[in-house]
Amino acid sequence: MFKNEELEINLGPQHPSTHGVLRVKLRLDGETIVKCTPIVGYLHRGVEKICENKTFFQGQVWTDRMDYVAAVSNNLGWAESVEKLFGIHVPRRAHYVRTMMTELNRISSHLLWLGTHALDIGAMTVFLYAFREREQILDCFESFCGARLTTTAFRIGGLREDIPPGFIKQVQAFQDRFLDCIDEYETLLTENRIWKRRTIGIAPINADECIAFGVTGPVLRAAGVKYDVRKAFPYAAYAEMNFEIPTRTEADTYARYLVRLEEFRQSHHIIQQCIDGLPEGNVMAKIPKVLKSEVNEIYHPIEAPKGELGYYLVGEKGGQNPYRFHVRGPSFVNLQALPQMTEGRLLADVIAAIGTLDVVLGEVDR
Amino acid sequence: MSILKKLLPLDIASGMKLTGKYFGRNFLQANRSKKHIHITVEYPETPISIAPRFRGRLQMLRDEQGEIKCVCCLACEKICPTQVITISKGKKEGRKTPFPTRYDFEMERCIFCEFCVESCGFDSIILNHQFELAAYNREDFSIGMEGQFQDMFRVSPVGQHSISSTKNPDSPDYT
CATH class of the missing domain: 3.30.70.3270 (Alpha-Beta Plaits)
Known part of the structure; x- marks a missing residue:
């Protein structure tokens, strides 16, 4: 009467644990996954093609909308890659403010990850605690550039305006209480036996497989590879900053959790150095009103909260817009490792695996 | 010792202690303490503060x-x-x-x-x-x-x- 046959089910695209419109086609044998196929493209907007038809100034607003929880990082990547294409030198103060904002954004992105990942696995409380601090960071963004999510924070050549009065005080108020907040998350999760059961040994991927898939960011660092674009190819003011790259060797979900928690502390440390060493001076380089490129091509990687975010720009002679624009999105590349992490394991681990990869579907689909 | 650690859910108790601390503080002090401890506001009755650089219409x-x-x-x-x-x-x-x-x-x-x-x-x-x-x-x-x-x-x-x-x-x- 009962036959042993494989069952094919869809996880998503409307599943709350897939963090957006990710559809995962799963072939199940009982509760074990035989085959896992992530299907992307439900949120495709053609950002690369749109940006090829916009000027270099206008293209920035589309980078906000790729990885919408880390919009400032995306803005930084766009601004720096266009500056690299045109050879524009940005004032030192602008570099410091950019570094500070990007690190705040890294904290806010990791906080959203921590809250939703814990919520998916079953720890409801952390979500509320994480969003409490995220709110404070978003308030900082609002006073800096006027928007909370789609920031359009920087401009090509520096910043639009200098930081508003009272901004340093606002960031310092966040800095003063954030270390205690990390301890609170640790109290709630790190030693918790339910959290440990759900994360230790779940969704492993070792260093060789990570490199083969091109996986970057905290997932790679949790596998023991000490690779961080901030150290490997320093941009903005990171060359002057003093920080560590946290690594673990376990390469499971729990190790990635610990790596990201340590990144909170390192980001906190970098922001403090930016506040203390903020140089005086202007924040905008002199740039022409119309940017006309030469025949040139650049690739500029930055360390987004999810991993290596690279922008590839090709300029044509006299062109006001990029001839070719390509994004190497960390979420998209990291998602390709999902079958490797889940095949042969249990259905419930897929949720943990999607959570620990920290994908944002706006960037996967673009 | 390790068996005792396994039997007693001390790890969960420390988490409960933290949430209990916040619950007690909010229960006893909200609306009474002079220090502002609310995170949320009762919008739209209470107007929210907007940063001067806010980008509206x-x-x-x-x-x-x-x-x-x-x-x-x-x-x-x-x-x-x-x-x-x-x-x-x-x-x-x-x-x-x-x-x-x-x-x-x-x-x-x-x-x-x-x-x-x-x-x-x-x-x-x-x-x-x-x-x-x-x-x-x-x-x-x-x-x-x-x-x-x-x-x-x-x-x-x-x-x-x-x-x-x-x-x-x-x-x-x-x-």
């Missing part, structure tokens, strides 16, 4: 004589990434500079990036602090210089009836 400005400041240089129209601004150039009696006969702003496609305000050399437009931008008809999003709901100088239909936009002293629509 596009608004045209008039000078002291009540004249429209815009001189139709079309800089905002050119820079706009989503092409939501359309300007028709015209002339007016007794005015030296060009006068916009039409200044159409399609709010449904606006992404509030403030590039238009940045490009304006005459400070004739701002993004105000209005954020309650919902409307009942699609036409209400096509904002121009005249018409009942299509007036760039007035607040949007929902904003007009909102408690918070009229109560907030930071807002330019404060009455």
Whole structure:
């Protein structure tokens, strides 16, 4: 009467644990996954093609909308890659403010990850605690550039305006209480036996497989590879900053959790150095009103909260817009490792695996 | 010792202690302590504070004589990434500079990036602090210089009836 046959089910695209419109086609044998196929493209907007038809100034607003929880990082990547294409030198103060904002954004992105990942696995409380601090960071963004999510924070050549009065005080108020907040998350999760059961040994991927898939960011660092674009190819003011790259060797979900928690502390440390060493001076380089490129091509990687975010720009002679624009999105590349992490394991681990990869579907689909 | 550790859920108890601490503090002190401990506000009864640089709806400005400041240089129209601004150039009696006969702003496609305000050399437009931008008809999003709901100088239909936009002293629509 009962036959042993494989069952094919869809996880998503409307599943709350897939963090957006990710559809995962799963072939199940009982509760074990035989085959896992992530299907992307439900949120495709053609950002690369749109940006090829916009000027270099206008293209920035589309980078906000790729990885919408880390919009400032995306803005930084766009601004720096266009500056690299045109050879524009940005004032030192602008570099410091950019570094500070990007690190705040890294904290806010990791906080959203921590809250939703814990919520998916079953720890409801952390979500509320994480969003409490995220709110404070978003308030900082609002006073800096006027928007909370789609920031359009920087401009090509520096910043639009200098930081508003009272901004340093606002960031310092966040800095003063954030270390205690990390301890609170640790109290709630790190030693918790339910959290440990759900994360230790779940969704492993070792260093060789990570490199083969091109996986970057905290997932790679949790596998023991000490690779961080901030150290490997320093941009903005990171060359002057003093920080560590946290690594673990376990390469499971729990190790990635610990790596990201340590990144909170390192980001906190970098922001403090930016506040203390903020140089005086202007924040905008002199740039022409119309940017006309030469025949040139650049690739500029930055360390987004999810991993290596690279922008590839090709300029044509006299062109006001990029001839070719390509994004190497960390979420998209990291998602390709999902079958490797889940095949042969249990259905419930897929949720943990999607959570620990920290994908944002706006960037996967673009 | 390790068996005792396994039997007693001390790890969960420490988490419960933390949440209990916050629960007790909020239960006993909320609305009583002089220090502000709320994270949330009772919007719309309580107006929320908006940062001075907040990017709300596009608004045209008039000078002291009540004249429209815009001189139709079309800089905002050119820079706009989503092409939501359309300007028709015209002339007016007794005015030296060009006068916009039409200044159409399609709010449904606006992404509030403030590039238009940045490009304006005459400070004739701002993004105000209005954020309650919902409307009942699609036409209400096509904002121009005249018409009942299509007036760039007035607040949007929902904003007009909102408690918070009229109560907030930071807002330019404060009455």
